[in-house]
Structure formats: structure tokens, C-alpha cells
Amino acid sequence: MANMPFAVEPHEGDLPRAGSKRRPGMHDVARLAGVSHQTVSRVLNGNANVSPRTRALVVAAIEELGYRPNSAARTLVTGRSRTLGLITIASALYGPMSTLYGVEAAAREAGYMITVASVGDGEAGALDEALMNLQKQGVDGIVVVAPLISLGDALSSHARHLPMIAVEGSPGASLPVISVDQSLGARLATTHLLELGHRTVWHVTGPAGWYETQHRISGWAETLTAAQVDIPPMLRGDWTAQSGYEAGQILSRMPDATAVFVANDQMALGLLRALHEHGRTVPDDISVVGFDDMPESANFIPPLTTVRQPFSDVGRRSLEALLALIKSGTGSDERIVITPELVVRRSTSRPAS
Amino acid sequence: MANMPFAVEPHEGDLPRAGSKRRPGMHDVARLAGVSHQTVSRVLNGNANVSPRTRALVVAAIEELGYRPNSAARTLVTGRSRTLGLITIASALYGPMSTLYGVEAAAREAGYMITVASVGDGEAGALDEALMNLQKQGVDGIVVVAPLISLGDALSSHARHLPMIAVEGSPGASLPVISVDQSLGARLATTHLLELGHRTVWHVTGPAGWYETQHRISGWAETLTAAQVDIPPMLRGDWTAQSGYEAGQILSRMPDATAVFVANDQMALGLLRALHEHGRTVPDDISVVGFDDMPESANFIPPLTTVRQPFSDVGRRSLEALLALIKSGTGSDERIVITPELVVRRSTSRPAS
DNA sequence: GCACCTCATGTTAACGTTAACGAAGGGGTG
DNA sequence: CACCCCTTCGTTAACGTTAACATGAGGTGC
Numbered sequence: 001m002a003n004m005p006f007a008v009e010p011h012e013g014d015l016p017r018a019g020s021k022r023r024p025g026m027h028d029v030a031r032l033a034g035v036s037h038q039t040v041s042r043v044l045n046g047n048a049n050v051s052p053r054t055r056a057l058v059v060a061a062i063e064e065l066g067y068r069p070n071s072a073a074r075t076l077v078t079g080r081s082r083t084l085g086l087i088t089i090a091s092a093l094y095g096p097m098s099t100l101y102g103v104e105a106a107a108r109e110a111g112y113m114i115t116v117a118s119v120g121d122g123e124a125g126a127l128d129e130a131l132m133n134l135q136k137q138g139v140d141g142i143v144v145v146a147p148l149i150s151l152g153d154a155l156s157s158h159a160r161h162l163p164m165i166a167v168e169g170s171p172g173a174s175l176p177v178i179s180v181d182q183s184l185g186a187r188l189a190t191t192h193l194l195e196l197g198h199r200t201v202w203h204v205t206g207p208a209g210w211y212e213t214q215h216r217i218s219g220w221a222e223t224l225t226a227a228q229v230d231i232p233p234m235l236r237g238d239w240t241a242q243s244g245y246e247a248g249q250i251l252s253r254m255p256d257a258t259a260v261f262v263a264n265d266q267m268a269l270g271l272l273r274a275l276h277e278h279g280r281t282v283p284d285d286i287s288v289v290g291f292d293d294m295p296e297s298a299n300f301i302p303p304l305t306t307v308r309q310p311f312s313d314v315g316r317r318s319l320e321a322l323l324a325l326i327k328s329g330t331g332s333d334e335r336i337v338i339t340p341e342l343v344v345r346r347s348t349s350r351p352a353s
Numbered sequence: 354m355a356n357m358p359f360a361v362e363p364h365e366g367d368l369p370r371a372g373s374k375r376r377p378g379m380h381d382v383a384r385l386a387g388v389s390h391q392t393v394s395r396v397l398n399g400n401a402n403v404s405p406r407t408r409a410l411v412v413a414a415i416e417e418l419g420y421r422p423n424s425a426a427r428t429l430v431t432g433r434s435r436t437l438g439l440i441t442i443a444s445a446l447y448g449p450m451s452t453l454y455g456v457e458a459a460a461r462e463a464g465y466m467i468t469v470a471s472v473g474d475g476e477a478g479a480l481d482e483a484l485m486n487l488q489k490q491g492v493d494g495i496v497v498v499a500p501l502i503s504l505g506d507a508l509s510s511h512a513r514h515l516p517m518i519a520v521e522g523s524p525g526a527s528l529p530v531i532s533v534d535q536s537l538g539a540r541l542a543t544t545h546l547l548e549l550g551h552r553t554v555w556h557v558t559g560p561a562g563w564y565e566t567q568h569r570i571s572g573w574a575e576t577l578t579a580a581q582v583d584i585p586p587m588l589r590g591d592w593t594a595q596s597g598y599e600a601g602q603i604l605s606r607m608p609d610a611t612a613v614f615v616a617n618d619q620m621a622l623g624l625l626r627a628l629h630e631h632g633r634t635v636p637d638d639i640s641v642v643g644f645d646d647m648p649e650s651a652n653f654i655p656p657l658t659t660v661r662q663p664f665s666d667v668g669r670r671s672l673e674a675l676l677a678l679i680k681s682g683t684g685s686d687e688r689i690v691i692t693p694e695l696v697v698r699r700s701t702s703r704p705a706s
Numbered sequence: 707g708c709a710c711c712t713c714a715t716g717t718t719a720a721c722g723t724t725a726a727c728g729a730a731g732g733g734g735t736g
Numbered sequence: 737c738a739c740c741c742c743t744t745c746g747t748t749a750a751c752g753t754t755a756a757c758a759t760g761a762g763g764t765g766c
Contacts, residue, residue, distance in 0.1 A: 025752055036716050041754060049713055072428035072491050073752035076721050081425065083468065083490065090454050092648065097450050101443050104471050113490050115436065115468040118457050137436065137466050138425050241652035270652040295445065299594035299623040301654050378722055389746050394724060402743055426722035430751050 024065040033061035044069060075138055083113045084322065085134035085142040087127070090118035093239065094266070094294045095311055096145050099167060102315015103143055110323060115139065119146065127154045135162060141322045143167060147211050163325045167318050168211055176325065178318045178336040182212050185307040185340035186219025189261045189289040192305070192342055197350045198259035198287065200229045204247040204271065206263040207238040216263050216291065237263065241270035248274025251286070258286050258351045265290040265297045268304055272347070276301070283349035293343055303345035314338055377418040386414035397422060428491055436466045437675065438487035438495040440480070443471035446592060447619070447647045448664055449498050452520060455668020456496055463676060468492065472499065480507045488515060494675045496520060500564050516678045520671050521564055529678065531671045531689040535565050538660040538693035539572025542614045542642040545658070545695055550703045551612035551640065553582045557600040557624065559616040560591040569616050569644065590616065594623035601627025604639070611639050611704045618643040618650045618659055625653055625700070636702035646696055656698035667691055 026037040033040070035054060042050050043058040050058075061067075075081040086103055088096050100116070107114045115137060117130035127146065134142055141163035144155060148169075155166060155175065165176045193201045203220045206213035217234065224231045235250060237243035244267025251257050252275055262268040268290035275282055282288055282302055290297060293308035317336060379390040386393070388407060395403050396411040403411075414420075428434040439456055441449050453469070460467045468490060470483035480499065487495055494516035497508060501522075508519060508528065518529045546554045556573045559566035570587065577584045588603060590596035597620030604610050605628055615621040621643035628635055635641055635655055643650060646661035670689060 027752085037752090038717080038754085039715065042715090045754085049715090051714065054714080068485070068489050070429070070491065070752055071489050072425045072434065073721090074754075075425035076423070076429055076723085076752080077754045079721080090458065092447065092451050092454070094445065098445055100469075101445070101471060104469055105443065108470070108486075113468050113470070113486060115466050116453075116457055117461070117466070118454060132421070133461075133466060136421050136424050138423065241649045245652055266649055269649055273652050273654050273656075276654050296594045296619055296622055296649070299598055299626050301626050301629050303626075380722080390722090391724085391747080392745065395745090398724085402745085404744065407744080423722055426751090427724070428751095429722080429753085430724045432751080 024067045025070065026067075028065055029058065029061045029067050032065065033057040080140050081138045082111060083115055083137070083139050084319075085137070085139040086114050086116045086145065087130050087134070087142060088116065088118055088145040089147070090120050094292060095309065096147075098311035099145055099315040099318075102312035103319050104315075105312070106316040106319035110319070112140075112323075119151070127151050141165075141326045143318050143322055144169065149209050149211060149214075163322060163329075165318055165322045165325060167314060174333050176321055176334045176336070178314060178321055178338070179211075180309045180314060180338045180340050182215035182340075183219035183222070185291060185309070185342075186216040186261065187223045188340065188342040189291065189307050190220050190223035192344070193259040193261065193287055193289060193348065194223070194227055194229070196259070196287065196348060199256075199351075200224060200232055200259070202232045202235065202251060202254075202257050202260040204235045204237045204244060204260060204262040204267055207236070213263060220261055232257070237267045239264055239266060241266045241273075243267055244270030245274045247271055249278070251275070252278035252280055259288075259348075260286065261289045261291075263291055265292045265294045265300075265304060265306055268297075268306070268347075269300055272300055272302075272304075282347050284352055287348040287351075289348060298345065300347070302347050305345045305348040306343055308341045308343050310338060310340075377420045378423065379420075381418055382411065382414045382420050385418065386410040433493050434491045435464060436468055436490070436492050437672075438490070438492040439467050439469045439498070440483050440487070440495060441469065441471055441498040442500070443473055447645060448662065449500075451664035452498055452668040452671075455665035456672050457668075458665070459669040459672035463672070465493075465676075472504070480504050494518075494679045496671050496675055497522065502562050502564060502567075516675060516682075518671055518675045518678060520667060527686050529674055529687045529689070531667060531674055531691070532564075533662045533667060533691045533693050535568035535693075536572035536575070538644060538662070538695075539569040539614065540576045541693065541695040542644065542660050543573050543576040545697070546612040546614065546640055546642060546701065547576070547580055547582070549612070549640065549701060552609075552704070553577060553585055553612070555585045555588065555604060555607075555610050555613040557588045557590045557597060557613060557615040557620055560589070566616065569614075573614055585610070590620045592617055592619060594619045594626075596620055597623030598627045600624055602631070604628070605631035605633055612641075612701075613639065614642045614644075616644055618645045618647045618653075618657060621650075621657055621659070621700075622653055625655075625657075629654070635700050637705060640701040640704075642701060651698065653700070655700050658698045658701040659696055661694045661696050663691060663693075 026040045029040045030037040035058060039050060039054060040058050043055050084107055086100060088100060104114050115134065117134055119126040119130050143165055145167040146169055165178060168179045169177060190201050201220065201224065203217065205217055221231060235247040237247055244262060248271035251260060262271055268288055271288060272282060275286060280286055288304065290304045290306035293306045297304040297306050317338065321336060379393045382393045383390040388411060392403060392407060393411055396408050437460055439453060441453060457467050468487065470487055472479040472483050496518055498520045499522055518531060521532045522530060543554050554573065554577065556570065558570055574584060588600040590600055597615060601624035604613060615624055621641055624641060625635060628639060633639055641657065643657045643659035646659045650657040650659050670691065674689060
């Protein structure tokens with residue numbers, strides 16, 4: 001009790017006010033500047049009419065006291081907190097993380113803060129809890145990066161309580177969704193391999209329950225079907241390099257497999273290792289295409305041909321959309337689709353013969 | 354103006370209150386339960402003496418109205434927000450990101466929310482801005498993951514305004530620091546190589562201006578000095594795989610280089626590629642040790658021997674320390690050091706001789 | 707010169723919660 | 737039976753800000 005958390009030392013080298021214990025408020029600034037607290041408020045919010053002279057006085061007083069506005073009070077009276085929530089999956093996956101920074105950067109430029117809440121793998125209860133916490137905390141809106149199908153369903157029920165948009169999720173839900181065209185990406189990858197002259201293309205998938213997994217599978221399968229080519233069985237992965245390695249061990253024993261599309265770059269890394277250990281050279285014996293284009297992918301052995309997802313754009317665009325939603329108040333269920341891009345490097349080539 | 358951001362639809366399938374426009378407050382709950390708002394407050398905070406009967410009434414009313422406490426109001430009156438700030442570097446580096454999730458998870462368990470603010474590479478002004486924003490927002494404390502020396506200096510001046518702890522930084526500052534023993538990690542790596550029988554060990558560093566860079570260099574150099582062995586010139590990197598690749602190209606042309614300690618795993622990846630392209634096999638021709646132990650490192654070609662940093666522990670521990678600091682109020686400048694661990698895989702072996 | 711408008715400022719009342727205190731009732735102890 | 741204490745509740749006053757309205761000084765048009 002004795003020590004308050006906001007107790008403030010007299011500040012560097014400046015002030016009198018010996019026994020001051022709480023940090024200064026508008027009244028203190030107002031008194032020092034010889035104006036009313038309302039005038040201080042006006043100066044702070046820039047908006048209203050304040051004479052240059054008075055403004056200067058107030059600014060000086062603010063400076064001298066080291067005054068910082070208390071946004072809890074502001075939030076209380078205005079009903080908006082200039083804080084946005086971000087719900088994301090709690091794992092070190094490259095995609096969600098880059099998206100987070102994209103969102104944060106855009107938010108900062110727009111004058112918003114971001115508070116994060118992460119949900120463990122697929123726990124639907126955790127989503128509810130995160131949503132509740134964020135709501136209690138008074139966020140003005142929420143970006144949900146929850147690419148799991150199970151989470152998508154839980155979202156719709158909350159969407160009407162708060163402005164909210166989803167990244168990579170729930171096409172059926174009644175909330176706006178922003179996503180990279182996964183299916184197109186998969187078609188790009190598969191077509192590239194087919195055009196190189198490969199008979200067919202194998203596929204290492206992501207884990208079940210992810211939208212990305214689904215859409216990449218369907219883009220791949222559609223391309224193969226359209227080309228009237230055999231569809232080999234899928235190899236299931238879980239995004240980790242280790243699962244890619246295991247898929248690679250299987251693939252190494254298939255002499256007729258000359259091309260494989262792997263659902264992300266981390267799995268491609270493991271797959272590359274398995275191939276290498278089994279003496280199958282990439283791309284001479286077998287061509288590999290990944291997905292994501294992580295910064296490391298250009299330095300795989302060999303440098304990986306992959307599909308680039310512009311994650312930080314996704315972050316920025318989704319924040320813009322959320323802000324627009326907050327401003328308009330209308331619950332549009334727009335869909336924003338971002339186009340991925342094939343990056344050809346050295347893990348793909350024409351088949352040997 | 355017409356649509357308030359907090360306007361709330363009548364809730365799923367329940368309530369009367371036709372024209373209700375604002376979301377319910379304690380008074381509404383109190384009226385419905387037939388008690389005073391203070392009693393509602395007591396129920397919410399669990400603390401005081403409330404008869405089981407009354408408690409049940411209140412809980413039912415809360416449920417029925419879908420009441421959610423307004424934390425802005427609570428923050429205003431209590432002076433604490435149950436929100437913590439996290440300042441981190443805005444880049445997709447594995448370490449800071451994992452730390453973030455460690456912090457977030459620990460915070461969630463302790464009932465705190467995390468709001469993040471990122472600072473671009475080394476802009477000291479950005480740190481001030483981030484600190485200011487967080488302070489305005491009313492956070493109860495701040496974790497700064499700012500491993501740049503330039504940032505560390507800027508910190509000290511703010512430390513006394515707010516409970517604050519640093520991760521990997523500013524040994525001189527007057528705030529508690531939690532860090533992995535970088536120097537020990539470097540000694541572990543270097544010693545491992547020396548014990549394998551290598552004459553000396555080369556080093557690819559991180560970028561100048563980072564604490565980690567410095568300490569890994571000194572750990573490496575000390576070990577070499579203690580072993581009375583030649584200290585080869587350092588190769589400067591910048592944490593990226595690309596810079597590791599460039600270092601690897603140089604190293605490939607040094608026939609007498611048989612062992613190298615690379616300051617992080619991403620650079621090691623690039624280095625491995627360069628070595629491979631120049632026909633130098635790892636570990637037969639040259640041994641490589643990395644730093645970090647990213648999840649991918651076990652799937653490099655070959656699997657990388659590296660020094661594991663337990664990032665999510667770092668996150669958890671730093672949060673615990675911050676919470677303790679907040680509770681005690683005293684400005685201890687404790688140092689918590691976490692021990693890294695050498696993970697031996699297949700990128701190191703005895704020299705060919 | 708009177709009414710009227712505009713600009714610059716001040717005054718008062720919220721916002722939704724917790725803290726501090728006070729009051730009523732029940733039970734034990736002397 | 738009086739006294740006191742403890743439990744359970746209610747009442748009142750903050751917290752620091754913005755919104756809404758009020759005030760007064762000066763200028764403009766007729």
C-alpha cells in the first residue's frame with residue numbers, strides 16, 4: 001500500500017513540488033498554465049479553437065510537469081480505447097508472426113495500440129476466453145488470425161458484438177475475411193512443375209483442420225485434374241520440418257516421383273534433407289516447390305522455388321479493413337483476396353530423361 | 354455518431370429490454386438482482402463477504418444481461434490496468450518472437466494482457482515513442498526485448514517511472530535484466546570444437562551494436578586465448594542467412610579452416626549452403642556450430658550442432674520477474690541469468706587430419 | 707447603435723468502477 | 737440483559753477525462 005505503482009520520482013533535473021505523490025492530471029496542468037482543464041483538453045486533442053498564445057502556455061506547462069494523458073479516463077468517457085485486439089495462434093510459425101508485425105506497424109501509424117491474445121492449438125474454448133478478455137479490456141475491434149476451421153465456427157457468434165475481421169479463415173462466417181489466394185498459389189506451383197515436363201506432382205500437405213491445407217490441396221488437385229494427369233496419394237505433414245523429413249523418406253523410395261509440391265517451406269527443408277540423405281539430388285532427380293517464401297528459403301540446399309505470401313501486406317491490409325469497419329459501423333462481410341507469387345529458384349528443373 | 358462502437362445486439366436468444374442501447378453496467382445488474390452496485394462489485398472481485406444466496410442472485414443477473422466489467426473504469430479508480438507492455442524489435446527473428454509468446458502465455462496465466470509496441474532497427478527515438486505510448490495506455494509494467502546497445506542506453510532514464518525489466522540488454526542500466534548467458538554459450542560451442550581436435554575455430558558474428566554479438570565474440574575469443582591458440586579474423590554477419598552465405602563463400606576458400614562457430618542458426622544455414630556449393634563437406638572437411646536451436650535446425654543438411662537458447666523460458670521468467678517487481682515496488686536491479694545448452698548433432702566431427 | 711454572429715474560454719455533468727465508511731442484524735460473552 | 741464484535745449489506749465520494757452548454761469579448765451589417 002505504501003508504494004503506489006505509479007509513484008513518480010521528481011523527474012530528472014527539474015521540478016519543485018517536493019512531496020507530490022500522484023502523477024499530474026489535467027487540473028495540475030491547467031493551474032500551472034492559468035487556464036481551465038477544458039482548455040488543456042482542447043490543446044491535447046488539437047481540434048477546437050485555442051489561441052496560439054494559450055496553446056503555447058499549455059504546452060509549456062505540459063512539458064514542465066511531464067504530464068501524460070490518462071487514457072483509462074479518456075476511454076471511460078468516450079467509449080473508445082484506440083486499442084485493437086489481435087488473436088493469433090501460439091506458435092512460432094513464420095506466417096502468423098509476420099502478420100502480427102504487419103498489423104502492429106499499421107496500427108501504430110494509425111495511432112492504435114495492439115493487445116495480443118494467443119490461443120493454443122485448436123482449443124475452441126481458448127478462443128472464447130481470448131475474445132472475452134479482449135472485450136473486457138475494451139478494444140475497439142479485433143483481428144483474428146485463426147486459420148483453423150474449428151476456430152472459424154466459434155467466431156461467427158461473436159462477430160456482431162464487436163467490429164472484427166478474420167485473416168485466413170471461415171469463408172462462411174458473417175465477418176469480413178482477408179486472405180491470400182491459397183488455391184491460386186497451389187495452382188501456380190503445380191502448373192510450374194507440370195510445364196517443366198513432369199508427369200505428375202506429389203503433394204505434402206499441412207495438418208488437417210487448417211484452411212490453408214484444404215485450399216492448397218484443392219488447388220493442387222484441380223490443376224492435376226485439368227491436366228488429365230494421375231493424382232498421386234497425398235503425404236500428410238503438420239507444418240514442421242520434421243514431418244517434411246518423414247514425408248521425404250517415403251518419397252525417396254518412389255523412383256517415379258520426380259516432382260513434389262510441399263505445403264510450406266519448413267516442411268520443404270526437412271524433405272530436402274531426407275532426399276539428400278537418400279542420395280536423390282534436387283532438382284536433377286526430383287523437383288521441389290515450397291510455400292511461404294520465408295527469408296531462409298533462398299538459402300536452402302538448393303535454394304527453394306516457392307510461392308511467396310506477402311504476410312506483412314496481409315497484416316497491413318487487414319488492419320485497414322478493420323479500421324474502415326470501425327468507422328463505418330456497418331457489418332459488411334467483404335472478402336479481400338491477396339495474390340501470391342511464384343518465386344523460381346533452383347529446386348526445380350525439367351525431369352532427367 | 355448514430356452507431357456507437359459498443360452498441361450491442363439483444364444477445365442471442367434472450368432478452369426483453371427492447372430499445373436498450375448501451376451495454377449493461379453494474380447498476381443494471383444490481384437493479385435486476387435487487388442489490389446495490391457495490392455488492393455486485395464484491396461478487397465480481399470475489400473478495401469480500403457476500404452471502405451465498407446474494408452471490409447466486411448476482412451471478413444469475415450477470416449471466417442474464419451478458420454483463421462484462423468495464424476495465425477502463427476499473428483502471429481509472431484503481432490505478433492499475435492489469436495490462437503489461439512489451440517492446441520488441443520489429444523483425445521476424447526467431448528469438449524475439451518466441452520470447453513474445455513466452456511472455457504472453459505467462460501473462461495470460463497471471464491474468465494480465467499484453468500490449469505490444471515494436472521498434473524498428475535501432476531507432477532510439479522509436480523507443481521513446483513506444484515507451485510513451487505504453488505509459489499513456491496505462492500499463493502496469495514493461496518488458497523490453499531490446500538487444501541493441503543503442504536502445505539500452507535510452508532505457509535507464511525511463512526505468513524509474515514505471516516497473517520495467519529488460520531482456521538481453523544494458524548491463525549497466527539500473528533496471529533488472531534477464532538474459533541467457535551468451536558468453537557461456539559461445540564457450541560451449543568453441544570448446545566443443547576444440548575438444549574435437551580442431552586447431553582453431555573461426556567465427557561468424559552478428560551485426561555490431563547487439564549485446565549478443567559482443568558476448569558471443571568474447572566467449573569465443575576467451576576460449577581460444579585460454580587454449581593458447583591462434584585467433585583467426587572474424588567474419589561479420591547480420592543475422593540473415595544471406596550474410597551467412599557470404600561468410601561461407603569466403604571460408605570455402607580457406608583450406609586451413611576446419612571449424613567455424615556461427616553466431617546464429619539462420620546464418621549457419623546460409624553458410625552450410627555456401628560450403629556445399631564449393632564442394633566442402635560438413636562435417637568431414639569443416640565443422641559448423643550454430644546458436645539458438647531453431648526448430649528447423651535439426652533439419653539442416655547436415656543437422657546442425659548448436660547452442661540452445663530456451664526462449665520461451667526467458668519469456669516466462671522475465672514476466673515473473675516483472676510481476677514481482679510490480680508487487681514489491683522496489684527497484685531492485687537484479688540480474689537473472691539463464692544457462693544455454695549445447696546440442697550436438699551432425700555438423701561437427703573430428704578434423705580429417 | 708443595436709442586434710447578431712463568432713471566437714476563445716470557463717462551468718457542470720456525466721462515464722462505470724472501487725474505496726471508505728456507516729448501518730443493521732445476529733450471536734457470543736460478561 | 738447489556739455490550740461488543742463480526743458479518744452482510746448500502747451510501748457517498750472519488751478517479752481524470754470529454755461533451756454539452758454557458759459566458760463574455762469583439763467585430764460586422766443594417
